[in-house]
Amino acid sequence: MTYYGKCIEAVVEQLGQFRSEKDSTQQFLETMNPDLQTLSPPQQVFILEVLSGCLEYRKLLKVVVDAFYVRDGRFCLWVDYHLFEVICYLATFQLEELGFQLFCKIIKSQPLDKMCKFLRFFFNPLYLCTWIKDEWSLIYETTHVQTNWISPLTRWQPKVQELITELETILANGQPVVKTKVKVTEPKEFKLTVPRPRAIPVPEPVPVVAKPKPLGWVPLVGPRPGRLSTLIPQGSEKKLRLQVPPRIRRTPTLTFYKPDNVPVKLNTAAILREGALYQRQVERELERVDKLVDGAGDFSEFLEWQKKMQMKDQEERRAAEECRRLQGKLSHEEAILARQNLVQENKQKAEQKKEEAVALRQQCAERRLQEQRSMKQLVEQVAEAQKNVRVVQTRLVKGRRQIAQEVMEKSRELLQQSAQEAREQQRQRCELISQLRAMETQPVHPGKLVDLTQIPGHGLEGEMSIVELRERLALLREAQQRAQEEKRDQIIQGKRARSQELQETMERLSMCRAAMGRAAALSRTPIRGLQLPRGLAAKRAGGSRGKTAA
Template structure:
């Protein structure tokens, strides 16, 4: 038996079942369907018609057994996957199901030699960790035993599973060692060679000499044709002789040429130009092409010859500039050295300090001038802004006047629209009153019909009660007769069973238990559940305390960082104040010394005074404007409807046209409303008539 292929087939068979994952061909995701185990096995064997009777029996036992003991196999495999972690793939789940079933249930029925041959046919990297777990005594008597006893009986687990596996543990040590060698070092373990069978001679009787039967075949006397000679296919030797002679002649000519041209000088072959020119003319005449006539035109003589100036690049310009600066620097250095040699160092130092002070003073003057110019520009811009505000106020006044005119027109239009709406409402009320009258008439008719029906139902109920009373009396008589017969019959109390809560049902099932045992198990399960809940609560409290401590630490760090930043800001502010004081002192000194800056400063102050006076007048005008605005806030709805802010000029004729259009639209809407109400009234009348007819 080829165990490797058999285990693969068993794996595929389990894949077809719903417990271990259906194939795509059998699975329909819209409708879940469960296939019978016998049908699945039969279909698989028909598809793969290559099994012997023993192989079929093996597949049948593995398939039905793994489905039957599915409740034991799943917890064992779950523990196996938790122990191994991500080392073993979930795609090999069905493979482990087959081996688990053989280990747990059929280890005693199959001999250990056959079991070891099955294991050796499988990949060692997959089988070794699983067998290591199964043949571990601590695991068997610990977690696995608890899981199995949840499903099976305690005695069955001990006798048929655990005792069998523990009995084969000494034999399994050698198997596990071989598998570990395979997995760790990749060795292929040599199988133990069996002793060859010594053949013994058969004790047979000496056979009689066999008679030869007369031959049935007839010897043919047909004349055989002579075979075709080889020269017909290979040919005569004439062709080969000619080819050989050609090759020899070629070799001779090559050797002769080499000998003659050995000491010749190589010459340059000159082209015959006249010959080529004649050929070219002949070709051109054939094509009848005219000769091109070119006149020599001498170049124009320039009076002012331009200088051949090179166009300089940015890089070349920068290079030349650097060279010039370097030369100047060298000259300055030479002069400085000469001055140092002529004069003392103290005088030179004083001169340098004076130059630096001068440069600083000039720079300060420039900065101050620029600052004053910017302020003057600012003042000019302020004056321009104020003028713009005055223009805007004038525009606003015009708009307010337009608003007032619009307001009066909008009030008129609203009054007319309200009058039209009132008329529509009155008409609608009249229609509704007519509808209510019709409904009242219908209600009266329905009440009459209802009273008639009530009388009929009362009569029918009285009749039904009388019939029920007669039926009840008949049943009472029958019951009385039956009880009289029961009294005459013997008692059945002797046959009744007393319920014993400590007894099992006795059907022979694996998970049989009495009611008392069931109650005990339920109590144990509740206690476990409560313990789990308490553990979870403790974990949640611990996590909360940890998180709060982390947050407190973070808050402390943030507070320290904020204090450091505050200190840094204070230091920076002090430094900036000192710098400002120094700058102001320098600015005052510069203003006193330079007359141009003084004049600019005076102009600036004059403009500031003028600005302040303007601002005081502007505030009064703004107050008056705001009062007018508050009075005219009610007119905003009219302005929004007619967008007259875009155009300053107001045209009354356009407004009248718009008003007439609106009026026409309102009248059309009114007419449509009246038509709809009339239609609704008719429909309601029809409905009420239909109800009456029903």
């Protein structure tokens, strides 16, 4: 792949250096030969042949590549212009000599996305048989273009289409695409000035804070000094005065008004939410009773089972850690053995490489001798070809004269045929004009009667007359009105059923509230003959409230 890629790259480079205004083709090829001495003889022959062909048929190649950049290659770079010329030359003039497999290798050695786009454009049968053929016929003779270039390209078009599909699958699978090398920018250090050292800032002066005033004696203010004196022991009044905050203001007495028993109006969501709450409470209580009936055990059994499982997990962790430690030792020993084996294998590979290098040197020497012999043969063949150039030129001149005479005869025959066809067309036009004039002279009825009950007869499915259409529309409107009335009745019935359900749930909620209130009142009534202190009564009331809430 790289072999053909280097050859194509060399051809593209040389085409970029050629200037048609200053250089002639023969001089350019002669001056270019010394630059290719470093390459092998087959590479030199291939490059010279492709380069001379591209320079000779540059006008033909320019037609195709310019059209490609105008139509499908608008986003392609102009740097690849000569690459597309080379591919166009190989496909047009060298495809049969190279063979399709070698042509595929050359295509795959280049960037796949560019080659896929250009081949899809160039081997389009519509383009080949229309404007490409016409443009090439302006430069060369039409028969020559058709027989030597267009027909071979159309014959190779199916195989090239298979190659294009293969390239598209390669690109879709995300395989690496050959890209041209780009010069990497070399970073350079910035020439920055050395910053000046920062000056030490002047410390700010410490602000002077005023001394706080000492706390004075504040008289104790409070409700009922007689009661306070009973609570505070004698001799500790001074200490208490110092601990009490300085200013204590009395809060004004608050008056609480009992609200009237105003009934609260609940909406639908509140009623359903409260009913669901009572339902959940009843279900929880029933579940708890069922568990007790089934013989639910104590929580201590679960704790014992949990401890046993934890001990078992710890033992398994210790065993796993010991296993990992032993595996680590084994892997360490295996790594040592593998390193020793690797050193031995490297020694053997180094000896094999040395032997292969000696064999390669011998092969290179033999190849050089063969290349020198082939170069001598090529020089002799070129000298013989130069001697036979004149004979070939005379043969070419005779062949071209014969071809020109044949083309002249064919052109005369075509002109006669075209003249006869033009006369026939003119006669047909005259007949048509006379028929049209005769039709115009015939009388035409000014108006047309419309029958609303008649079917138009356009050949469409479901055709009907205007009267039938109006009747069907009237029936459709009546059906729609009936459907709307039925839907309205269904909505009214649904609303009535919904209101009935809400009324039933309200009755159930009122019954539940009354039952809860009775239960709370029973839990709050104390036993007769006993008066509990305030603290115990509050605790008992709070406990009963929690039970009722539960």
